[in-house]
Amino acid sequence: MTGVVWLLRRFVASVAIIFAVVTLVFILIHVAPGDPCVGSEEGGTQDPVMCPLLTRQFGLDQPLHVRYGRYLLQLLHGNLGYSFSLHRPVSGALAETIPFTLQLAGVALLIDFLLGLGLGIYQALRVNRLPDVVLSNVTLFVYSLPTFWLALVLLLLFAEKVKLFPLGGPSDPILCPVIDSAYCLADRIWHLVLPAFTLGLVGAAGTARFQRAAMLEVAQQDFVRTARAKGLSERGVVLQHQLRNALLSFITRFGLTLPFLLTGAVLIETIFAWPGMGRLAVNAILTRDHALVTATALIASTLVVSGNLLADILIGIADPRVRVPADGGPETSLVPA
Amino acid sequence: MLRVRDLKTYFVTEHGRGTARAVDEVSFDLYPGETLGIVGESGCGKTVTSLSILRLVPEPPGHILPGSLIEFEGRNLLALPAPELRAVRGNQIAMIFQEPMTSLNPVFTVGDQIGEAAIIHQHLSRKAARARAIEMLKLVGIADPEERVDDYPHQLSGGMRQRVMIAMALVCHPKVLIADEPTTALDVTIQAQILELLDRLQQELGMAVLLITHDLGLVAGHADRVVVMYAGRVVETAETTELFDRPTHPYTEGLLAAVPRIDAPLARLHAIPGQVPAATAWPAGCRFHPRCPYAWDKCIAQEPPLLETGVTGHAARCWLVTEPERRQAKR
Numbered sequence: 001m002t003g004v005v006w007l008l009r010r011f012v013a014s015v016a017i018i019f020a021v022v023t024l025v026f027i028l029i030h031v032a033p034g035d036p037c038v039g040s041e042e043g044g045t046q047d048p049v050m051c052p053l054l055t056r057q058f059g060l061d062q063p064l065h066v067r068y069g070r071y072l073l074q075l076l077h078g079n080l081g082y083s084f085s086l087h088r089p090v091s092g093a094l095a096e097t098i099p100f101t102l103q104l105a106g107v108a109l110l111i112d113f114l115l116g117l118g119l120g121i122y123q124a125l126r127v128n129r130l131p132d133v134v135l136s137n138v139t140l141f142v143y144s145l146p147t148f149w150l151a152l153v154l155l156l157l158f159a160e161k162v163k164l165f166p167l168g169g170p171s172d173p174i175l176c177p178v179i180d181s182a183y184c185l186a187d188r189i190w191h192l193v194l195p196a197f198t199l200g201l202v203g204a205a206g207t208a209r210f211q212r213a214a215m216l217e218v219a220q221q222d223f224v225r226t227a228r229a230k231g232l233s234e235r236g237v238v239l240q241h242q243l244r245n246a247l248l249s250f251i252t253r254f255g256l257t258l259p260f261l262l263t264g265a266v267l268i269e270t271i272f273a274w275p276g277m278g279r280l281a282v283n284a285i286l287t288r289d290h291a292l293v294t295a296t297a298l299i300a301s302t303l304v305v306s307g308n309l310l311a312d313i314l315i316g317i318a319d320p321r322v323r324v325p326a327d328g329g330p331e332t333s334l335v336p337a
Numbered sequence: 338m339l340r341v342r343d344l345k346t347y348f349v350t351e352h353g354r355g356t357a358r359a360v361d362e363v364s365f366d367l368y369p370g371e372t373l374g375i376v377g378e379s380g381c382g383k384t385v386t387s388l389s390i391l392r393l394v395p396e397p398p399g400h401i402l403p404g405s406l407i408e409f410e411g412r413n414l415l416a417l418p419a420p421e422l423r424a425v426r427g428n429q430i431a432m433i434f435q436e437p438m439t440s441l442n443p444v445f446t447v448g449d450q451i452g453e454a455a456i457i458h459q460h461l462s463r464k465a466a467r468a469r470a471i472e473m474l475k476l477v478g479i480a481d482p483e484e485r486v487d488d489y490p491h492q493l494s495g496g497m498r499q500r501v502m503i504a505m506a507l508v509c510h511p512k513v514l515i516a517d518e519p520t521t522a523l524d525v526t527i528q529a530q531i532l533e534l535l536d537r538l539q540q541e542l543g544m545a546v547l548l549i550t551h552d553l554g555l556v557a558g559h560a561d562r563v564v565v566m567y568a569g570r571v572v573e574t575a576e577t578t579e580l581f582d583r584p585t586h587p588y589t590e591g592l593l594a595a596v597p598r599i600d601a602p603l604a605r606l607h608a609i610p611g612q613v614p615a616a617t618a619w620p621a622g623c624r625f626h627p628r629c630p631y632a633w634d635k636c637i638a639q640e641p642p643l644l645e646t647g648v649t650g651h652a653a654r655c656w657l658v659t660e661p662e663r664r665q666a667k668r
């Protein structure tokens with residue numbers, strides 16, 4: 001199987017998965033008790049005059065399969081529908097919030113990977129010595145903390161007791177409603193620190209534990225002994241022979257990390273009043289905003305599926321056993337040139 | 338050149354099953370340019386012995402006990418500081434491992450892995466190391482070395498991988514080559530090719546070879562002297578022809594009888610009854626006595642030392658050396 005065929009098949013499978021997720025979410029949100037008119041117990045647009053009008057206008061009186069068919073048709077035209085609770089098209093609301101989520105998740109991912117990988121590799125170099133033992137306990141502790149709890153504690157410590165960081169929000173609402181200056185960029189970063197750090201820290205603890213374990217697993221392999229027998233220093237053995245192999249498992253993990261990052265972002269955005277997609281999704285669920293819920297599920301599943309696809313492509317590039325066929329033929333690239 | 342004295346490598350096993358005395362007071366010498374065979378059944382401590390020489394035994398669970406000596410060119414390798422030990426590894430003493438399939442790193446090209454030792458020890462540039470790797474591949478008889486140098490291990494057959502291992506070990510022209518069952522994982526025709534290759538390279542490079550194997554037949558054609566190991570001990574040592582002509586230890590006899598011979602096609606293939614005991618529980622007295630056809634009470638009561646047989650360089654750890662008349666009284 002050549003790389004291009006493989007890529008095509010993976011792509012089709014990815015689209016199918018996204019389609020399945022959207023369908024499932026569509027059905028679930030529609031059969032869930034409450035509707036945008038009556039609202040759920042927690043909220044909704046309870047307007048006795050507008051309700052019947054809206055119901056007719058959006059076809060909420062139609063049976064489920066008809067609504068599903070209409071939804072898919074709209075989706076094919078790139079139309080994500082209309083949000084009842086925000087009184088605006090879903091696409092507009094998403095376009096506003098997605099950048100915020102990407103900023104938060106992106107920085108968190110960076111902290112997660114840089115800190116986690118660094119710690120894991122450092123521990124592998126010092127395995128079973130004091131720094132490693134201490135760090136193992138610390139990462140286990142942090143990893144088992146609930147994200148929201150850590151968020152609240154950090155808020156209390158660094159925004160309430162010591163007023164080092166803001167309590168929430170994406171930026172100073174008066175001076176920097178939009179980022180148009182270096183000052184405002186700094187302001188955004190300043191606002192980003194606590195939420196991104198909270199999210200990244202828990203992830204980093206998990207990554208560090210994973211990376212340490214992966215490095216030690218490789219350490220058992222015969223080829224590590226071969227490297228040592230050549231006269232390589234411990235550092236060389238760990239950083240070249242062990243790390244290169246352990247990074248392969250790390251890439252695989254990367255694809256699996258994304259869903260946790262997104263669910264984590266939902267919590268963090270709510271706590272830190274971060275106007276991202278997660279908070280949007282939570283509000284959409286509470287108000288039974290069908291179109292908005294389905295759209296956020298669509299975006300989230302697309303992100304997760306592409307993360308996995310990206311991880312597989314990266315493995316194909318990084319692992320010679322995948323990239324180069326065993327029969328000694330020419331190298332084929334997974335990614336079309 | 339290489340002197341091993343009273344080498345003891347023990348493993349502390351998990352779950353409190355006691356200490357595995359994998360290598361227990363092993364002594365032997367390796368002289369310049371010669372091939373010394375180390376022979377013994379699976380589990381008798383051959384690999385642990387060879388790993389101990391370069392201090393490659395995984396620690397924990399293993400450790401080399403104080404009192405052991407591994408002397409190479411006048412220095413005790415066991416007491417050498419890490420940087421000096423590394424300057425010996427792969428440079429003066431190199432090793433070929435038992436498992437060619439797993440002993441190569443799957444994510445590096447064979448060229449990178451061969452050149453690595455030359456970069457470390459001889460400070461070659463990457464380009465020069467690559468040229469050296471190609472040269473080495475040619476030396477070990479791999480066709481199209483210019484192309485193979487960029488192959489990854491999974492693209493090579495078992496025999497080719499073992500050739501790569503040999504190329505890797507010889508890249509710095511070591512004075513001592515430790516070959517731990519270099520052909521066990523390979524089929525017979527490839528085996529013969531690899532051994533011929535080792536013989537040829539030994540002559541060209543003038544190195545001493547420690548040839549470790551469980552196959553006495555292999556030793557016959559390739560080793561000058563033989564050390565027979567059983568249950569972590571050296572049980573017999575002699576020049577190869579002497580050992581084959583006058584095996585003294587009953588274990589050696591058994592091993593010899595198990596070698597199929599062309600000159601005696603009708604002889605029944607003879608195997609030693611029983612199995613090697615666990616390294617955590619060697620039998621008291623002579624460790625071979627439960628499997629020995631001649632054993633008598635003295636063998637159970639007291640372990641014999643290595644006893645000189647009278648022929649220079651021939652010694653056996655057996656009471657039969659002092660009481661040869663017992664040989665008639667087969668159990």
Ligand SMILES: Nc1ncnc2c1ncn2[C@@H]1O[C@H](COP(=O)(O)OP(=O)(O)OP(=O)(O)O)[C@@H](O)[C@H]1O
Binds near residue numbers: 348384386
């Ligand atoms: N990592 C280890 N942990 C615990 N015990 C070990 C370890 N490695 C070796 N041993 C012990 O050392 C003994 C000798 O093992 P060794 O590998 O030296 O045998 P061998 O003679 O090379 O056998 P083979 O022909 O199968 O390679 C084994 O029986 C085992 O009990």
Ligand SMILES: [Mg+2]
Binds near residue numbers: 435
């Ligand atoms: Mg072995």
